[in-house]
Amino acid sequence: MSITLQSAYPLLNRLRLGRDLPVLPLAILVPFVLIATSANVIAPYDPTEPIPGAKIFEPPFWSVGGSTRALLGTDYQARDVLSRLIFGARVSLIVGVMGTMVAGSIGTLLGMLSGYLGGWVDQLIMRITDAWLALPAIVFAIFLATMVGPNMWNIIIILGCVYWTRYARVIRGEVLSLREREFVKLAEIAGASSTRVILRHILPNVMNSTMVLASLTIGVVIIAEASLSFLGVGVPPPQPAWGSMLADGRSMLMVGDWWLTIFPGLGILLVVLATQLFGDWLRIRLDPQQRNL
């Protein structure tokens, strides 16, 4: 059976779709990244200015009263919802990726120091991790955003400072076993400094875990940014972000202007879903024990 399949579909068999290539996640993430990076080229209108001659709260073009001028309708300032969604994708992408990179860098560094150096350094870093974990992440992020003042770059730093704890815990655990391994012991005997051992021997071996955690963190960071923007302590207006679009649309929900709420939420949902699926795929790919299951 398998032989006939192999000869009948050689290419399909070689690719093993879904296993060698995460089809569904890529089908969402590739367009998302393309749209976000080329927002200023493909967006039909300026996302911060009203469409000339358009009314406020125009529904999408297929609804009664909608027009093809604004395909997905207009908001309370007669701005184009589609253009704002496209530019909002850019904010989500930048904050998601950069926030995850900040969190991953802090967490991986502290986790390696904690696990490799041990002693009081380990104690200190782990107690800080505990203290950070004691606060619900979103409450901590709201608190920091309120104190620091909202803008996109602050939000990136804030979310990085909130979500590093998981990396620190996981990486520390791995380093505890890595540091007992032969190649680390030999490097130490050969006279390598702690810095060198950490950077040359430990870091490459924990990168897989960091990447898996990163792929799972991006979605969390994107939702957190949307939450902050929704509460008005995230990306400030008039810059379009999916979270603040949801906040703008909330007042019109009661009269049934559904497009202002549905589209930004679907954007968040699809992107986060795709990053989660991609993360699961990556975890199984990078861990041979799970791959064979």
Place this chain on the structure above:
Amino acid sequence: MGQFIVRRTLYAIATLFILSLTIFLVVRLTGDPVTLLAEPGAQEEDLAVIRKDWGLDRPLPVQYAAFVKNVLTGELGQSFNYEMPVSTLYFQRLPNSLELALAATLISFLIGIPTGIISAVRVNSVWDHVGKTVALLGLSVPGFWLGLVMILIFSVWLGWLPTSGQGGWRNLIMPAVALGWYFAASLLRLTRSSMLEVLRSEYIKLARLKGLPAFAVIAVHAFKNALIPVLTLAGINLVIMLNAAVIIEVIFAWPGIGRLLYEGIFQRDFPLVQGIVMEAGVMIVVINLLVDILYAYIDPRIRLTR
């Protein structure tokens, strides 16, 4: 056991110390809190008065000592806007948050536990895939968006449920689902993995060999033991829901702690914000300490290894 309790308690105190220091320093170092309190464009003399009133002209260590004293006496400082101790405000709102959090816990049980059990009992079946999909959606659908969509469908279009405020169960159901949604997914995953582990154990094999009906094996023998970690997680989740339901409470105009925090942000009431955040941290550290001690009491191996 005594030694274990002492060590864990010291850890908890160290954690709270770092937490209080972090909150204190974030407020002082990220900008002048006086500018948060004063109206925009206030004169320098007015700022000086506020600074003196709030003791912000004193050296940092003195201010920190005062902050710690406020936490220890349970007052958590004075709210700028309400002119009341933060703890009074916090405990006024606590029953409302508790009502919502308990309802959300119930929802997360109703979704998470049956789906988790079916997924574990029928691994890789259609049911397992349904369970995996629910778990995935729990992580990907933001709870507050789910809340907005429910308002649109059940309040605006169908007119079945009231959009906001506190009242009977009809007011409670949508915020409870929106809040419990994420936690349902985490309970589902834990129930599934916990059940899988128990089902592989020797005593379950024995129960099956004895010829007990499949339902009795799963319901009586397996579920009872798989329930322990699930209930622990639910307890911790409850405390998180009490303090972290900010957006859900804002959307549904629910007068709980999360909404108090939101009001604090917009009234630039930094003592209130700082106090609520600290109180949330204290509650979570304490519940984690209790869980650790309870586990060590139940399972002696934990006392020895950690």
